[in-house]
Amino acid sequence: MTIDTLDIAASPMPATVPKRSFLQEVIEDTPGSDPRFEMCIQCGTCGGSCPSGPDMEYSPRRIFAMIKADMREEVLKSNTFWYCVSCYYCMARCPQQVHITDLMYTLKRKAVREGYCRKSTASDAPDFSEFFADAVLKYGRSFELGLATRYHLRHHPLGAIKMATGMGLEMMRKGRMDLTPRRIKNVDQLQAILSKAEEIARQEREQGGVA
Amino acid sequence: MKYNYYPGCSLERNASAYHDSTMAVAKPLGIEFQEVNDCNCCGAVEFMAIDKMQAYALIARNLSLAEQQMSNGENLVAPCSACFLNLSKCDAYLSASPALADKVNKALAAGGMHYTPGQVHTRHLLDVAVNDVGYDAIAKKVSKPLYGLRVAPYYGCLIVRPGFLDKFDDPEYPTSLDKLMRTLGATVVDFPMKAHCCGGHMTQISEPVALYMIHQLLKNAADYEADVITTICPMCQLNLDAYQHNVNKAYGTHYNIPILYFTQLMGLAFGLSAKKLGFGKEFISAAPALIKIGVKPPKKPKKKRPSKQELPMPVMPEEE
Numbered sequence: 001m002t003i004d005t006l007d008i009a010a011s012p013m014p015a016t017v018p019k020r021s022f023l024q025e026v027i028e029d030t031p032g033s034d035p036r037f038e039m040c041i042q043c044g045t046c047g048g049s050c051p052s053g054p055d056m057e058y059s060p061r062r063i064f065a066m067i068k069a070d071m072r073e074e075v076l077k078s079n080t081f082w083y084c085v086s087c088y089y090c091m092a093r094c095p096q097q098v099h100i101t102d103l104m105y106t107l108k109r110k111a112v113r114e115g116y117c118r119k120s121t122a123s124d125a126p127d128f129s130e131f132f133a134d135a136v137l138k139y140g141r142s143f144e145l146g147l148a149t150r151y152h153l154r155h156h157p158l159g160a161i162k163m164a165t166g167m168g169l170e171m172m173r174k175g176r177m178d179l180t181p182r183r184i185k186n187v188d189q190l191q192a193i194l195s196k197a198e199e200i201a202r203q204e205r206e207q208g209g210v211a
Numbered sequence: 212m213k214y215n216y217y218p219g220c221s222l223e224r225n226a227s228a229y230h231d232s233t234m235a236v237a238k239p240l241g242i243e244f245q246e247v248n249d250c251n252c253c254g255a256v257e258f259m260a261i262d263k264m265q266a267y268a269l270i271a272r273n274l275s276l277a278e279q280q281m282s283n284g285e286n287l288v289a290p291c292s293a294c295f296l297n298l299s300k301c302d303a304y305l306s307a308s309p310a311l312a313d314k315v316n317k318a319l320a321a322g323g324m325h326y327t328p329g330q331v332h333t334r335h336l337l338d339v340a341v342n343d344v345g346y347d348a349i350a351k352k353v354s355k356p357l358y359g360l361r362v363a364p365y366y367g368c369l370i371v372r373p374g375f376l377d378k379f380d381d382p383e384y385p386t387s388l389d390k391l392m393r394t395l396g397a398t399v400v401d402f403p404m405k406a407h408c409c410g411g412h413m414t415q416i417s418e419p420v421a422l423y424m425i426h427q428l429l430k431n432a433a434d435y436e437a438d439v440i441t442t443i444c445p446m447c448q449l450n451l452d453a454y455q456h457n458v459n460k461a462y463g464t465h466y467n468i469p470i471l472y473f474t475q476l477m478g479l480a481f482g483l484s485a486k487k488l489g490f491g492k493e494f495i496s497a498a499p500a501l502i503k504i505g506v507k508p509p510k511k512p513k514k515k516r517p518s519k520q521e522l523p524m525p526v527m528p529e530e531e
């Protein structure tokens with residue numbers, strides 16, 4: 001669509017309604033009460049406390065600045081949140097009680113939903129989460145061997161062989177890994193709950209416009 | 212004392228030593244555990260990255276199941292730090308946000324379930340041991356003190372941070388596990404990195420990053436000449452134990468530090484047999500540490516050649 005063909009009068013969003021900022025968007029997509037994202041004072045405590053900080057393209061502090069600057073694509077393409085190990089050091093230390101770890105999860109979900117995760121340098125990571133979730137959706141339980149095999153076969157075939165002959169085999173010898181998944185009794189009930197949850201989330205996105 | 216018990220996926224298999232030793236020390240501690248019937252996975256650190264509503268519904272189903280077992284009291288005990296964090300965080304967020312609770316309950320209703328936020332009180336096993344049972348009562352049960360055993364107490368992250376329901380210990384420099392180990396007669400070494408992260412699932416995402424984190428922890432414990440590292444979380448145990456060999460290869464080190472659950476050490480001090488406490492399942496053998504305190508290590512199972520059936524051929528979830 002070019003500027004010429006853009007019919008401003010017919011546009012569903014009147015020019016007077018300001019576009020929702022990226023900051024607003026991530027706040028709305030984060031569960032719990034107020035995540036306090038707008039309260040960041042750029043002190044840098046989070047980045048300095050983060051065990052993955054050196055491996056992140058942008059420190060958590062920078063991510064907050066970039067969100068405020070509406071740098072949506074740059075943020076969602078980055079590896080920062082995929083390198084977050086959920087240690088909560090940042091959250092425990094933040095002088096403004098910003099829910100930093102929750103932001104990392106929100107960015108992960110957005111990047112998965114919008115396909116940005118494929119462009120990030122940590123592009124294997126989303127599959128790990130997705131394969132994990134797949135097993136839980138199916139059995140109600142996680143399934144380490146299935147997850148490890150499926151994930152490694154896709155991303156590190158050599159690792160899969162090492163896994164199957166080295167650590168994996170040792171895990172099995174020691175009785176620390178199941179060959180077949182364990183299923184909860186009431187899988188049907190769980191699946192009904194989870195598909196309803198998905199439907200609610202979808203409706204929420206459609207109504208509230210949270211992408 | 213009666214408690215509902217949420218084992219989580221790890222304790223059923225990978226961390227069965229944690230489960231077995233927890234069950235073994237329950238009796239001397241005067242604890243009666245009732246497992247949450249048909250509980251599902253808590254989602255670990257993965258599900259929240261995919262779908263928040265599903266992630267919360269998944270956790271809330273467990274809370275709802277525990278709510279149905281209130282005859283065992285309101286306490287729900289999780290020995291895994293990630294399960295503990297997820298259950299307590301979900302409950303705290305549902306309590307703080309009626310709108311979220313409403314949506315999650317709509318999802319639960321599709322399975323004929325409901326959860327009232329705040330009804331179930333999620334606790335970590337360590338919290339229950341030191342605060343409900345108490346150091347004095349534990350001291351009374353010690354029949355074989357762990358004299359001479361140098362223990363590095365490892366807390367990791369999620370049990371002390373950020374403390375969604377109770378802050379039962381310091382988020383930066385916790386001491387409850389130190390005190391518990393001293394109660395058992397062990398020598399507690401200084402362990403400045405005791406609340407640092409084990410890397411969680413990073414071993415799968417980027418092994419070099421993970422090995423760096425694990426190396427730091429092992430080095431710290433070795434610097435203070437720890438005989439063993441004691442842990443309260445299956446993920447921490449797995450990372451420090453199963454990847455110790457890889458750390459040695461990557462860093463040219465020779466660490467050989469067994470990573471033992473705090474319940475295993477408690478059981479030894481109570482005079483329970485090593486076999487009953489799940490010893491022998493660790494990658495880095497605990498035998499030298501056991502011998503040091505005069506405990507007979509469990510017999511090694513005879514190594515037989517792995518048959519075809521034993522090779523890891525998983526049943527795979529079909530690709531969509």
Ligand code: SF4
Pocket residue numbers: 039040041042043044045046047060061064090093094095096097098100
């Ligand atoms: S610690 Fe908190 S206030 Fe400081 S930069 Fe990080 S998010 Fe902002």
Ligand code: SF4
Pocket residue numbers: 046049050051052053060083084085086087088089090091100101104
């Ligand atoms: S929770 Fe994530 S972002 Fe925060 S310090 Fe830990 S790894 Fe870094």
